[in-house]
Amino acid sequence: MWWEYVVYFVNATVLAAALRMATPLIFASMGGILSERSGIINIGLEGMMLTGAFMGMLVTFYTANPWVGLIGALLSGGVVGLVHAVATVRYKVDQVVSGTAINIFAGGFTVFMLRTVFDVAGTSPAVERIPTVAVPLLRRIPFIGDILGHQNPVVYLALILVVAVHLFLFHTVWGLRLRAVGEHPRAADTVGINVFRARYLAVIASGALAGLGGAYLSIAHLSRFGDGMTAGRGFIALAAMIFGKWTPFGALGASILFGFADAVQMRLQEVGIPRHFVLMLPYILTMVALAGFIGRATPPKSIGKPYEKE
């Protein structure tokens, strides 16, 4: 029967996996939202994630504490964000060019560091990881408990982050000002908002969040770093942000959808559909989603344009 197939693909186990796969996308897409809402395109999310994944592993290796590793990832992502901000806000470098440069640099830098520090190629030695936890009451709720009750703390952190970014953007004075900066920087300037400072802070925060998303991969989901382990997730996060129309809950929904495609992909492999075909699935879904929906999504108006005074 057809519903047996549905249950095979859509059940609590798959949905729990979808949430796990969505987590790095959620972090990075929240970062993307902050940056782009301020008017700066952040195509460098991928590189910022990769940096975070590596530094998270490295700090954990030396401290043997993955929580400290997480902070390391946050800071290192923030530093890469700062580089992007200096390039695009201060020196008005084309935002796509700067982001692309960051991606290329991060790819090379992590390979190089892996070699220099550990004298290995490909994958790092195993490190401590943040263990999954079981939430006492939540896990007993049928179905929901099966999805949410037994997850990595970083997954919960991602969900809390979505709510926090939403409140920040749409209910705090800083969020209101940030949105004004991204839409019409001159208007913001004429009421005395410091456009440059707002953009700096937003892009740094963007990098920090992307760094956390990367660290989830290396010290929560797995317990080691591998070359290029983000595998395009920075770009998918960008797609999730656009698909979600630059809103936190929209991007959350899109991230879960993409995470779901990732999870189903694993299932499809089990039933013997060729692996490489199956691996394309999340990307195809991304493209279909964007082709079908992006027409109605309008980005912040000043995006991509450096702000000049006078």
Place this chain on the structure above:
Amino acid sequence: MGNVLEIDRITKRFPGVVANDAVSLDVEAGEIHALVGENGSGKSTLMNIVYGLYQADSGEIRLNGERVEIDDPRDAINLGLGMVFQHFMLVDTLTVAENVILRAEPQKFRFVDYRKAEQEVARLADAYGLRIDPRAKVADISVGQEQRVEILKALYRRAKVLILDEPTAVLTPQETEELFQVMRNLREQGTTIVFITHKIKEVLAISDRVSVLRRGKLVGTRSTAETGHKELAEMMVGREVLLRVEKEPAKPGAPVAEISGLYVDDQRGTAAVKDVSLKIRQGEVVGIAGVEGNGQQELVEAITGLTTARTGKVLLHGEPIQHLGPMRIKRKGISYIPEDRHKRGLILDYNVADNLILGLHTQPPFVEHRLFRSERHIAEHARKLVEEYDIRPPNPELLMYTLSGGNQQKAIVAREFSRRPEFLICSQPTRGLDIGAIEFIHREIIRQRDRGTAILLVSAELDEILSLSDTIAVMYDGKIVAVLPAQEADERRLGYLMLGGDPHLPEGDAERGVTAT
């Protein structure tokens, strides 16, 4: 009362121009002070300096007698200054209330208190008679309402001195009247207003005193009650201005263009021009008067080949041209001054020289060996026209969008008139221009007439129709409802016909027929 704002010998240079040249100006507390001058005379620059957007090269500003340093708009706001810009500074995606409170938000622990914000905006709007819905998205409101939001923004920040930069440029006459009412309310409640405009009519209607700028210099300040249209016009332009065009009676010759039984559809496919017949002779100006949107635009587009007529004929020297495209019609000796110079007449990203050969760019002498631009001829042509038509700044290499509206229009006029057309169509030729440029273009049109060109003039400005035309046709609802010699026309009679009055009633009855003239 004393002066709230004293501007003392402010000088500001931009590359190539002195935008403000030692300008001194006093604004008294509680007055509406008009600041007038032609486009580019430095009005916006001066007020941007007061508001801290630009820094003066020298000079000082005093508020209530005390010298102040205004480094950015934040300082200006803190000092009680407010400014409404020529181009509004509103965030489309935010609501009216959000725009008003931006960076001065009522808050609880850094969370925006939206309820208080909306109440406060509604209260202010009510107090000054600015009707607006605080919750509406700015993207959804009209231009007139956007302006109210800008004024509210300043009032919300407790502006004592409010600067309005050409606020009426974007408004309909009705909205302008409403704005004036708001300005009077503000004055009554103690706000001082600096009102920038280049329309003398408005200065006389609303201001208490008026200061005139010309080419960056202050020409003088007058009490509005003690000055008049003529003096202000001369102060602005720097010489005597002919408010009326001087011309000899026309000496019409043989018919050049004949239009008969023309029907043209608009974009939606309904008839916009209905059975129009007209004859334009050598050396005469035929003016088409009418409220905009009564088929004038479609008529002109059909004659110039931009659209195709449904039926009917357009003859040039007896030869039908209604089936030809715009390029070939142009080559037959028809020139066209379009009403929207940005969309139709110019390519703003090209330089002046290239704009001056548009439409001629495929012909010698601007093409050599059938393929290559002749830079020498293009440059020479540009140099000649820039000088003859006084296009400023006189540099053919400048990109078109850097020129003022008046000079852009002069460039179109230069290009089209210098071709010595046999038939010239001018659609709203002076819309949005200042007095000096209007006078110049009017004079050129008459000069063309006197060298024997047949001219069709379409304008919504009755003054313009009356002062240039030899014959006047009134268009209403797609039809020519009356054709009369200019001597027999006056503003009242035309106004009556333009609104659909019966052309066969004598004038006495006419007045009973309409109220809006």
